[in-house]
Amino acid sequence: METGHIASAFDRDLEGIQAQIMKMGGMVETAMADAARALEMRDTELAQQVRRNDKLIDALEEQVASDVARVIAMRAPTAGDLRTVLSVLKISGNLERMGDYAKNLGKRTSVLSEMPAINGTGGAIRRMSQSVNLMLKDALDAYIQRDVALAEDVRQRDSEIDQMYNALFREFLTHMMEDPRNITACMHLHFIAKNIERMGDHVTSICEQVIYLVTGELPDEDREKEDKTPYATGAE
Amino acid sequence: METGHIASAFDRDLEGIQAQIMKMGGMVETAMADAARALEMRDTELAQQVRRNDKLIDALEEQVASDVARVIAMRAPTAGDLRTVLSVLKISGNLERMGDYAKNLGKRTSVLSEMPAINGTGGAIRRMSQSVNLMLKDALDAYIQRDVALAEDVRQRDSEIDQMYNALFREFLTHMMEDPRNITACMHLHFIAKNIERMGDHVTSICEQVIYLVTGELPDEDREKEDKTPYATGAE
Incomplete structure (x- = not known):
């Protein structure tokens, strides 16, 4: 077996596990959209379907973890390739959590x-969910295209989600x-709003992986952002 | 360099990253205990300290991730060794989340x-937090000793945490x-109780890693457990 052959088989492996991330991302996008619509329309049948479909997302995460282990064991990747493989593991974890929230x-x-x-x-929660869904779509695009500017843009948008959550929190109190x-x-709706806000945090985490993959460094402010939420108002 | 030398350097690497997990676990145990005491005693100074110390837990997680990548790149582990290395990554993620909740x-x-x-x-939340803290301690013992029976035992105890949470939920409603x-x-206290319950889920996830490491398979019922919580009462 000559080196070119090995390298190209490795490239196919890398493409394969990244394709699984995109598939998983698509399933999470659908789950989020369906869950928000089910809530607004009080469609319990659709809500049930979202719950059932989460098993597929969980199964895909396990598949990704097992494929990642296989790729590491067979190809012994280093440097940038290893970062790519480990980012797949991290992002599939983020997506699995988002599926759980849905x-x-x-x-x-x-x-x-x-x-x-x-x-x-119901409408306010749907709008919030749609914004996070769009962030997720862009984050996955940024991942596949290694687009740092887009990843940074998505990270910035997360503060809008925080604001939407804070507004809802006050509304529930009232x-x-x-x-x-x-x-x-209201306690259930509050949890729903908080969980959507947390989905936004997971999207932010995906964006940080993109930045890490391209630049080799995690953005500095990532841990600080959370501290800026207005917990003094009791909203965080 | 002869093979024995390489193997023993690898063993030291494995021990090193597992020791980091134990250190991180100890920091999370302290954070949880301090956070619960601060809440009960209304000790805002101690609460501030917990918040500051979380940066150390976050930094340790990044260190672990970087060490794991180094070990994979240098040693190209396979089979059981690779599972061990990847379990470190997963468990450090669980511990980092627990630190965030604290x-x-x-x-x-x-x-x-x-x-x-x-x-x-305040007392009920402290008791709940203590139970989770003890579960964490046992889960880390189970991890370092590869003790499947202990890991199973800790997993079972998580249902007590769920019950404590459900009782608190009803109390807050009242x-x-x-x-x-x-x-x-009450909305803040409810979030606190829910977050402690989620810490229990992360401990459960650590136990599942122990079982996976020893048996090579994830326990079957792990995804089902969550569905058994009495969400019909509105508590989940």
Whole structure:
């Protein structure tokens, strides 16, 4: 077997595991969109479907982990190739967590559909979810194209998600103060909003992997961002 | 350089990165204990300290990731050795998340200290946190000793944490219904309880790594457990 052959088989391996990331990303995008629509439309059947489909995302993560181990064992990658392989592992972990959050949204939709609706919040949550979904799409594009500028752009957009979450938090408080019968529903909606905000954090983490892959360094401010959220208002 | 020499240098590498996991685990145990005590005692200074110390946990995770990449690149591990190396990466991720939750608990303590106290909940949260802390200690022991029975035992104990969380959830609901002035504080306390429950999930994930390392297979029921929590009561 000559070297060119080995290198090209390795390239195919790298492409293969990265293609799995894109597939997994597409499944998470669908799960998020379906979960948000199910919540807004009180569609418990669609919510159930999101919960069932999460098993496929989990299975794909395990497949990725096993393929990554195989690639490392067979090809013994170093330097940039090793970084690529390890980024696949990290990003598949982020996507799996996002899938879990979508599943949890589906669960809470089943519970919420039996409670009085809280006016206006379904639409606000859907918009927030759509923004994160678009961030995810762009983050995956940035990953596959190794586009640092796009990755940076997506990271910046995460602060809009934080603002949307803070606005919703205040809205839930108001509804709960106004009428105690809203409390249980608002606690679930609050969790949903928080989980979508956390999905945004996972997208940010994917962007950091892109930056790391290209520049070899993690962005400096990543750990600081969280501290800037207005927890003094009680929102974080 | 003869083979024996290489193997023993590799063993030292493996021991080194596993020792980092134990160190990181110890830091997370301290963070959890301090965060729970700060909450119960309304000790904002201690809460601040927990938040500052999280940077050290984050730095250690990055160090572990970089050391793991170095070990893979230099030693090209396969089979069981590769599983060990990858488990280090996974577990350091779990510990880093647990550190984040402790930090978040510290943040919320600063906010809560300016609100009316909710009777009885500080102690209940401390007990829940202590149980998870003990689970973490046992999970790390199980990891270092490759003790599948202990890992299984810790996994089973996670359902007690879920029960504690569910009881607290109902208690918070009651306090909020009784007096709207409790709502904001209860929402923070609810997040704290939920985050401790999530810490338990991360400990469970560490146990699954132990089982995977020894048996080569992930336990079957891991993804199912979550579905058994009584979300129909609105508690999950």
